[in-house]
Amino acid sequence: MLLLNKTLLRLARGLWQWILAIAAVSFLTLVGTTALAEIVSQFLGSLFEPQVVLSTVKSAVGAAFLASVFTFLAQLIKGLIEYKTAAKARSTMRKTIFSKVMELDAGGIEKIGPTSAITAAVDAVEQMQAYFSSYLPSLIFSVIAPIYLFFHLKNISLIVAVLLLFVSLILFPLHNVFRGKIEALRKTYWRSLDDMTGYYMDGLRGLTTLKLFDRDREHSRVLGEKADVLNKNINAFMKINFTSFLVTELLIYAAITVSLVICITGMRNGDITIAQALTVLMLSYSYFSAIRQLMSASHSALTAISAAGKVEEILQTDTSRPYNPELPADPEHFDGIRMEHVSYGYEGRSRALQDVSLTIPRGSSVALVGLSGCGKSTAASLLMRFCDPDQGTIFIEGKEYRSVTPQQLRTNIAMVPQQVNLFSGTIRENLLLADPNANDEKLKEALSEAGLGSFLKTLPKGLDSDVGNAGAALSGGQRQKMGIARALLSEAQYMIFDEATSSVDPQSEREIWETIGRLSKTRTLIIISHRMSTIQNANCIYVLEKGVVAQRGSHAELMQQGGLYRELVTRQQAMEVAE
CATH class of the missing domain: 3.40.50.300 (P-loop containing nucleotide triphosphate hydrolases)
Incomplete structure (x- = not known):
C-alpha cells in the first residue's frame, strides 16, 4: 500500500540516511537468505544423485553456516539501526512540533487547543515514528527485493519469475483501494482521541470538584463512553487493515501454488531439476517476504498518517505576524x-x-x-x-x-494575568525568565516591591527555594505577587493588570492593590478589575x-x-x- 503522506515525508528530512540504511541492510539480509536457500536446495537435490560424497556435505554445511551467520548479523544490525532511527525521529519531530507551538501566541494556542498540542507532541509522535523506522524502509525494500529475486529465478523458469514479479507489483495499486476509507476515518479517529484525552484531563484537574459534588462516577461513565467511541474507531482501522492483509495473503499463496504447479510440470518434462524446483519453492516465500514486511508495517503507517493530520494542523498554523x-x-x-x-x-x-x-x-x-x-x-x-x-x-x-x-513590543509592555503561571523550579529560576542577567540584589528588590520581601526572609533557601509543581508550594496571593515581581524585572514602562486579584484571598488582594498603587507613581498602568472600589483613583x-x-x-x-x-x-x- 503506497501510504505516502506529504507531512510525514517533510518530517523525514534528516532521517533519510537512516531510512536508506535500514533498506540496505534488509537487502543484505535478503542476499544472505537467498544464498542459504540456494545452498540448501542444491544440497537436498544432490541427495538424489549417487555420486554425493562426504566433502560435498561438508562444503554445503560450511556454506550454509556462513550464509546463516551473515543473515543473523545483518538482522542484528538492522534492529539496531531501526532503534536509532525511531529515537532520532522522536527527537526531531518533538523539536519541530514544540518549536512551532512556541511560535504561537495566545490566539494560536486557543485555535489549536492545548489538548491537541499535547496529543500531537506525545501520542502522535509515538505513532509517527514507526513510519520512518519501519514503513518507509519496508516500502523501498519491497520494490528492490522482487527485482533482485526475479534475476535469480528467471534462469530456472522465466514464467515463474514473471508471474511472481507481476503479482508482487500489482499488490501496490490493489491496496490503494483501501486508501479512501482510511482517509475518511482519519479525522474521526483523531477527534475521538482529542475528545477522550481532553475529558480525561478535565477530570484530573477537577477531581476535587467531582468528588465534592459526588459526580466522579458519572464522569467515569462518560469517560468510558468516549473510550468506547475511540475503541470503535480504532477497530474500524484494524478492520480495513485486516481486509487488505487477507487480500494480499490470498494472492501470494495463489501465486506460489501456481508456481509449484509449473515447477512440477517442468520436472515431469525434464526441464527443471529437483534442486531448481526446491530453489523456486524456497525463494517463492522470500519473494513475498518484503510484501509481508510492508503489510505488517501498514497498520503503523495508517495510524501515522492519521497522526500526521493532527500535526499538520499545528504546523500549518500561521505564526507570521x-x-x-x-x-x-x-x-x-x-x-x-x-x-x-x-x-x-x-x-x-x-x-x-x-x-x-x-x-x-x-x-x-x-x-x-x-x-x-x-x-x-x-x-x-x-x-x-x-x-x-x-x-x-x-x-x-x-x-x-x-x-x-x-518581541520588541513586549519589552515595553508587561502583563500580570488573572492566573500567573509559575514553572516547577526555584523562585530565582521563575524570576530570571523576565531578566536572565538580573543579580540577586535586583531579584530581591523586585520581590520586595511586589510585597514578597518579608516572605522571602522566612525561607531558609531564599531565592533558591522550590516553588513546587507549577507553584503549588505558594499561596494564590504569593503566586500573583511573583507575577508582579516578574513583570517589574522586565522594566517595562507599561504594565497591564488583567483581573490580577480575582483569585486571591482578601488580605492578599489588599496587599496587591497597595503594590499597584505604589507602581502607579512610576509606571503607566492599564488595570482591568471587577472590584470597582479599586479603580476609582x-x-x-x-x-x-x-x-x-x-x-x-x-x-x-x-x-x-x-x-x-x-x-x-x-x-x-x-x-x-x-x-
Whole structure:
C-alpha cells in the first residue's frame, strides 16, 4: 500500500540516511537468505544423485553456516539501526512540533487547543515514528527485493519469475483501494482521541470538584463512553487493515501454488531439476517476504498518517505576524498608547471589540471595566499583541505597533494575568525568565516591591527555594505577587493588570492593590478589575459594553453620568454591605 503522506515525508528530512540504511541492510539480509536457500536446495537435490560424497556435505554445511551467520548479523544490525532511527525521529519531530507551538501566541494556542498540542507532541509522535523506522524502509525494500529475486529465478523458469514479479507489483495499486476509507476515518479517529484525552484531563484537574459534588462516577461513565467511541474507531482501522492483509495473503499463496504447479510440470518434462524446483519453492516465500514486511508495517503507517493530520494542523498554523518598519508614525504624536477604531473577533464567535478607540497617556493609570464578556481581556491581548486587530490601528510611543516585532513590543509592555503561571523550579529560576542577567540584589528588590520581601526572609533557601509543581508550594496571593515581581524585572514602562486579584484571598488582594498603587507613581498602568472600589483613583476609566466603549471619564464624572458604571458601583457596594 503506497501510504505516502506529504507531512510525514517533510518530517523525514534528516532521517533519510537512516531510512536508506535500514533498506540496505534488509537487502543484505535478503542476499544472505537467498544464498542459504540456494545452498540448501542444491544440497537436498544432490541427495538424489549417487555420486554425493562426504566433502560435498561438508562444503554445503560450511556454506550454509556462513550464509546463516551473515543473515543473523545483518538482522542484528538492522534492529539496531531501526532503534536509532525511531529515537532520532522522536527527537526531531518533538523539536519541530514544540518549536512551532512556541511560535504561537495566545490566539494560536486557543485555535489549536492545548489538548491537541499535547496529543500531537506525545501520542502522535509515538505513532509517527514507526513510519520512518519501519514503513518507509519496508516500502523501498519491497520494490528492490522482487527485482533482485526475479534475476535469480528467471534462469530456472522465466514464467515463474514473471508471474511472481507481476503479482508482487500489482499488490501496490490493489491496496490503494483501501486508501479512501482510511482517509475518511482519519479525522474521526483523531477527534475521538482529542475528545477522550481532553475529558480525561478535565477530570484530573477537577477531581476535587467531582468528588465534592459526588459526580466522579458519572464522569467515569462518560469517560468510558468516549473510550468506547475511540475503541470503535480504532477497530474500524484494524478492520480495513485486516481486509487488505487477507487480500494480499490470498494472492501470494495463489501465486506460489501456481508456481509449484509449473515447477512440477517442468520436472515431469525434464526441464527443471529437483534442486531448481526446491530453489523456486524456497525463494517463492522470500519473494513475498518484503510484501509481508510492508503489510505488517501498514497498520503503523495508517495510524501515522492519521497522526500526521493532527500535526499538520499545528504546523500549518500561521505564526507570521504583520511587520513593516516603514509604517507611518502616529500623526498626533501621542506620548503613550492610542487605539483608533479597533475591531476584533475570535473565530466562530461574534466580535469581541467593535470600533473601540481609547488613549492611555504615559505616566497615567487607565482602567477598563464592564460586565463579563464585554471585551476587556481582548483589549489587553491586543495591547500585548497576542493577536492583531481585524480593523483599526494601535500606536505605542508614536509608532504604529505593527512597525515593531511582538518581541520588541513586549519589552515595553508587561502583563500580570488573572492566573500567573509559575514553572516547577526555584523562585530565582521563575524570576530570571523576565531578566536572565538580573543579580540577586535586583531579584530581591523586585520581590520586595511586589510585597514578597518579608516572605522571602522566612525561607531558609531564599531565592533558591522550590516553588513546587507549577507553584503549588505558594499561596494564590504569593503566586500573583511573583507575577508582579516578574513583570517589574522586565522594566517595562507599561504594565497591564488583567483581573490580577480575582483569585486571591482578601488580605492578599489588599496587599496587591497597595503594590499597584505604589507602581502607579512610576509606571503607566492599564488595570482591568471587577472590584470597582479599586479603580476609582484611575486617571481615566473606560466602560465597555458588548465590545464598544459605552462611557469614559473619571470616577466622579462617570458617577454623575449614571449608566452602566454607576450601576456596577452601586451593585458592588450593596454586595459589600451584605458581606
